[in-house]
Amino acid sequence: MSRTTISHRERLETCLSGEIPDRVPVALWRHFPVDDQTPEGLAAATAAFQRLYDFDFIKVTPASSFCLKDWGAEDEWRGHPEGTREYTRRVIQQPEDWAKLPLLDPTSGHLGDQIHCVRILTAEFAPHTPVVQTIFSPLAQAKNLIGQENLLIHLRRYPEALHAGLERITQVTIRFIEELRKTAIDGIFYAVQHAQYGLLSEEEFETFGRYYDLRVLEAVKGWWLNIIHLHGNEVMFNKVADYPCTVLNWHDRQTSPSLSEAKQTYSGVICGGLRQWETLVLGTPEAVFEEAREAILSTEGERFILGTGCVLPVIAPNGNILAVRQAVEQISPP
Template sequence: MSELSHRKRMEICLAGEIADRPPVALWRHFPVDDQSPDGLAAAISNFQRTFDFDFIKVTPASSYCIKDWGVSDVWRGNPEGTRDYDETLIKDFSDWEKLKVLHPRKGHLGQMLECLELIVKEFSMTTPVIHTIFSPLSQAKNLVGKENLLVHMRACPDAFKTGLEIITQSTLNFIEELKKTGIDGIFYAVQHAQFSHLSISEFQTFGRFYDLQILEAAKSFWLNVGHIHGDHIMFDQVCDYPVQVLNWHDQQTSPTLSEAQEQFKGVVCGGLRQWETMVMGTPQAVYQEAQKAIDQTVGSRFILGTGCVIPITAPYGNILAARHAVESQKE
């Protein structure tokens, strides 16, 4: 039997069928390289050529979608590859109303489209490509600072909602341009569906309401991945999102992969711990943890991955071990 392409294997997995092996995909940040479209494209392309994953998740700096409002950030060596924001843009409640809807083809958004076009040109015939979209609430956090987010949300909700509406419209406009690049889907990052961050009512009002608008605009894509970030997550509030795949920190917060498959009818992605296994573990530990995840899901409606980005300090051998773990499932 001829080798399945990554694209075909993903199609079989999303259809609820079992292919020759479970798909696998890991992704990471590329600090410094992520400051130019050709630099990020080259770094991601090299990563994919090295490990040959079943889909490519493009991971830019979180600032890419808000820099055109005047935000600045800096790389200070975070092992996850993330950048720090120098100063918040939103100071006063009234600043939310001063935001302008961004042009999706100009500035840093335009550069992101250039990056995606380069990656799609090289890989899309055989390998799906998805791009990271941060929820409006996540973007708002980076505009006002995480320590100020709840203050603005609770003290002046009307102005805050105005800001969320502008962010949402900018994101919707950007998604329309994404459709022209040839990508296969979005990786939709939800960062505040956590009981330690918001109440259910707050999440529904300031998170879910805007999330569903974004996902409605992205419904023509066939490979949309929803990511629920953090601990003590509100899985019940997100598991009905119209996405094909759900990803969360399944090794550190409930539900388990098998429990999630009872609630969510799509594909679950996870099984590997970012730090304890992918960074501090050994290839054997990666292999064993991957096997447990495959056994838990019987390899059906399942993609092997981590709950979030792999740190940039993850050893080459550990990343390769995740790839080998699924290869061992072939008969």
């Protein structure tokens, strides 16, 4: 892989300004199961991954339970190929449990551990490579506190109880972000999981999702690299496209809009172009290279970061990951 004098930070700043940088920026991110159970372990695994592939930004990817364990959630590693853990204890059993969620201290417990992890990583990479911390939306956190099916039941049968819980979750999330501001981090990777027509109506998402999302995103103003991840199929793209952020990432290869369609209506930077499973896991380096070429040509390499629609499966072959990195060195926009 060639190295140039321009830093990853400078390349992304150029991309975000609307200009075409020396090459298309690229980033992949993944879970690190087992390693993610201590801040030192997650930091070491994340750093090793970055040193090997030299991506243009680092997404810190803790287990989704990092923000819930101080409330009593429990999970374990059972070998999921995406690197995610299975929940073994849900916190919310009855509607009245939402109001019992305490306001957590972000400087202690598992939240404090994550701040420590971020400090380790930014100490090594922040001057030249941006670092962003994963933040799950309040509704996504609520899902993991109760389970997806029961969340939808509470949303429709006990809305006031759920609102009480979402209010607590939002307050704690903002407290955590305020503590993150004391580190050298560059922004957040904000995961929105319920802007899907197969889960909620637009009105339901507005009420239980977007309202709380905008409050959280108000707290991250001033950071220059805030990325929205729109998860799932049949997504409500237009309900999220106006969120205050600098980059939008979604499963563009499996749900509309396509990259080229999104560029017509979205003024920020888009991130995607590669399929997680069909290409990065089951494909060949040649297939990865061609899919990357198609994505770069369809966006003309402008306001575009090459990546996947979601997390890189932990079983993706090294050669396919290298092909992603090499593609941006060899493919020039038209």
